[in-house]
Structure formats: C-alpha cells, structure tokens
Amino acid sequence: MTSVTPELTPPAQSLAIESRSLTKRFGRQTAVNGIDLTVPRGSVFGFLGPNGSGKTTTIRMLLALSQATSGTITVLGQSMPAGLHEVLPRVGALVEGPAFYPFLSGAANLRRLDTADRHAPGQTRRARVHLALERVGLTHAADKKVQAYSLGMKQRLGIANALLLPRELLILDEPTNGLDPQGTREVRSLVRSLAAEGTTVFVSSHLLAEVEQMCTHAAVMSAGSIVAQGTLAALRAVGEARIRVRTPDTAGALRVLTHLGLEPTRAPLDDPDPNVVVAPLVGDSWLPEAIVTALVAGGVRIRGFAIEDPSLEERFVALTGEGFDVVQ
Ligand SMILES: Nc1ncnc2c1ncn2[C@@H]1O[C@H](COP(=O)(O)OP(=O)(O)O)[C@@H](O)[C@H]1O
Numbered sequence: 001m002t003s004v005t006p007e008l009t010p011p012a013q014s015l016a017i018e019s020r021s022l023t024k025r026f027g028r029q030t031a032v033n034g035i036d037l038t039v040p041r042g043s044v045f046g047f048l049g050p051n052g053s054g055k056t057t058t059i060r061m062l063l064a065l066s067q068a069t070s071g072t073i074t075v076l077g078q079s080m081p082a083g084l085h086e087v088l089p090r091v092g093a094l095v096e097g098p099a100f101y102p103f104l105s106g107a108a109n110l111r112r113l114d115t116a117d118r119h120a121p122g123q124t125r126r127a128r129v130h131l132a133l134e135r136v137g138l139t140h141a142a143d144k145k146v147q148a149y150s151l152g153m154k155q156r157l158g159i160a161n162a163l164l165l166p167r168e169l170l171i172l173d174e175p176t177n178g179l180d181p182q183g184t185r186e187v188r189s190l191v192r193s194l195a196a197e198g199t200t201v202f203v204s205s206h207l208l209a210e211v212e213q214m215c216t217h218a219a220v221m222s223a224g225s226i227v228a229q230g231t232l233a234a235l236r237a238v239g240e241a242r243i244r245v246r247t248p249d250t251a252g253a254l255r256v257l258t259h260l261g262l263e264p265t266r267a268p269l270d271d272p273d274p275n276v277v278v279a280p281l282v283g284d285s286w287l288p289e290a291i292v293t294a295l296v297a298g299g300v301r302i303r304g305f306a307i308e309d310p311s312l313e314e315r316f317v318a319l320t321g322e323g324f325d326v327v328q
C-alpha cells in the first residue's frame with residue numbers, strides 16, 4: 001500500500017472527521033476494509049474512488065445511517081454514533097438524495113424538511129429556504145412541482161436542503177452525479193464558496209478531474225481500502241519523476257548517472273530506443289542542471305534531455321489499478 005501520511009498527525013480537535021480501522025462487511029463481502037480517514041477542519045476533502053470502491057458505505061457509517069462492523073469514528077470531536085444528537089445538527093449531508101414529495105414545489109419540500117428539524121427556527125424558515133434555493137441556482141424553479149424537476153435539479157434541491165442551516169461540516173456523496181456541465185460548475189463553485197466561509201466539505205467523487213479542481217485534500221479508495229491520502233500537493237508527489245536522456249553514448253551515460261547515485265536503465269520498456277537512458281529521480285531533490293553538467297563533463301553527447309513527471313491521473317491509475325473517468 002502506498003500511503004501519504006503527514007509527518008505530524010494533526011491534533012484531534014483540528015480534525016473534522018477521523019476514523020480508525022473502520023470496517024463494514026455485508027455477509028462475506030468486505031465493502032470497507034479498515035480505513036483510517038484523517039479529514040482536517042477547513043479542508044475540502046475529496047473522497048475519490050471508482051464505483052463500488054466503498055465511498056457511500058463509508059459515508060453512511062460516518063453519518064450513523066448504518067452501523068460499522070468494527071472500528072471507530074469521530075466527527076467534529078464527538079465519538080459516533082454515541083455523539084449523534086450533538087453532532088448531526090452541525091452537519092449537513094447529501095446522501096442518495098432526501099425523499100421529496102413530487103407533488104409539492106421545491107420550496108414547499110424544503111419548508112417541510114426544515115419543519116421536521118427541531119433545531120431549525122420557524123420564524124426564519126421562509127428566508128432560509130429562499131436563500132438555500134438561491135445558493136444552488138433554483139430560485140426560478142422554487143414554486144415548480146418537484147415531479148417537473150430534472151435529475152440535476154433534484155440533486156441541487158438535495159444540496160439546498162443540506163444548506164438550510166449554517167453547518168460546520170458538509171458531507172456530500174457524489175453531488176455532481178446527474179448534473180450537466182453547467183450544473184457541475186455551479187456545484188463546484190458552491191463548494192468553494194462554502195469552504196471560503198469556513199465550512200469543512202467532505203465530498204465523494206469517482207472523477208479525478210473534479211477532485212483536482214475542487215479539493216485541498218483527498219483520500220483515494222480502491223476496493224474498500226484507502227490507497228493514498230493527504231494534501232493534493234502530497235498526492236501529486238507520490239510516484240517519482242524521472243529523467244530521459246537521448247544519446248549515442250549510452251554506456252557513458254549509464255556510468256555517469258550511476259556515479260551520481262542514480263539507477264539508470266537503457267532502452268526502457270516504454271521506449272525501446274537503444275539510444276535512450278532513463279533514471280528515476282528517487283528521494284533527493286536532484287538538480288537537472290547538475291546532471292546535465294556531469295554528463296557533458298563525462299564526454300556524453302546529449303541529443304535530448306527531459307524530466308518526466310507522471311500526471312496525477314497516471315499515479316492514481318497506478319494506485320488503484322483502474323482508470324478514472326476524466327470528463328468536464
Ligand atoms: N446494503 C448492501 N448490501 C450488500 N452489499 C452492499 C450494500 N451496500 C453496498 N454494498 C456493496 O459494497 C460495495 C461498495 O459499495 P458502495 O459503498 O456503494 O461504493 P461506491 O459508493 O464507492 O460506489 C459494493 O460492492 C456494493 O455492492
């Protein structure tokens with residue numbers, strides 16, 4: 001397992017969500033396999049993984065909608081599910097969409113759901129419903145029956161429901177599912193503005209591009225396990241850059257690079273050109289100009305020199321063994 005662990009684990013009170021060895025089994029199938037989530041407060045945390053990797057199952061456990069088989073969960077400093085009643089009013093969630101009455105308007109549905117929330121003050125209800133609809137771009141459809149809503153509009157109504165009260169933490173399960181590109185952009189900018197106000201956002205997605213555009217941190221799920229976790233910057237640094245030298249003097253290049261402490265290979269698998277030498281830039285911060293200088297000083301004629309930095313896409317594919325849909 002490749003894992004990006006921060007050198008210092010942040011103190012517990014600075015975490016919005018923490019899980020230890022969290023596991024969920026369905027019969028013989030292990031859907032979530034001992035995951036340790038570390039979600040800092042103030043982050044936009046992407047929970048990234050292909051379909052079926054265990055994201056929804058995890059989110060349902062975080063919200064105490066389903067019981068963990070084993071392991072522990074802390075949300076906003078409270079142990080779950082014991083702290084449920086203290087924690088839930090501080091958390092807004094979108095999981096599999098709330099049940100809306102199709103024959104009621106969007107606004108009426110939100111008022112109904114708000115009425116059912118004993119923490120929601122009645123005298124500000126209309127104003128809060130209005131504001132939440134405005135934030136998700138549904139003002140024009142506020143009085144339309146939900147049965148006339150598109151899937152994307154229903155999804156946005158679900159997000160509006162999570163925004164009826166100010167929240168410290170928002171948990172959104174694939175909030176852009178079913179949205180068109182315009183709706184997707186709106187959700188992304190909504191998430192950013194919520195984060196700017198100080199709300200921690202935990203958002204799942206099977207789209208790498210989406211997580212890259214919206215998140216400060218991410219955990220990558222593969223078949224029920226976290227295979228990488230950390231800041232986006234740290235995740236980008238997983239895997240190694242390498243240099244590629246094109247030269248008629250491959251023997252000389254191999255000798256010089258080995259002398260520098262690198263581990264060069266001639267004619268690598270992805271480029272069987274006998275005039276190519278590659279070497280991973282492991283660990284230390286190598287200065288490419290120092291490598292070029294050493295090659296020239298060693299009498300190696302350089303016809304081409306490149307530093308190759310695998311994309312986050314390539315790294316995640318390497319981690320999960322699966323491709324991600326890259327759209328939008
Ligand atoms: N209630 C359930 N009963 C049996 N298996 C389930 C149940 N919920 C989810 N699973 C299985 O757990 C795995 C993870 O599913 P899920 O958490 O929905 O993944 P994701 O949200 O990442 O697409 C899948 O193989 C799914 O079929």
Ligand SMILES: [Mg+2]
Binds near residue numbers: 055056057173174
């Ligand atoms: Mg899911």
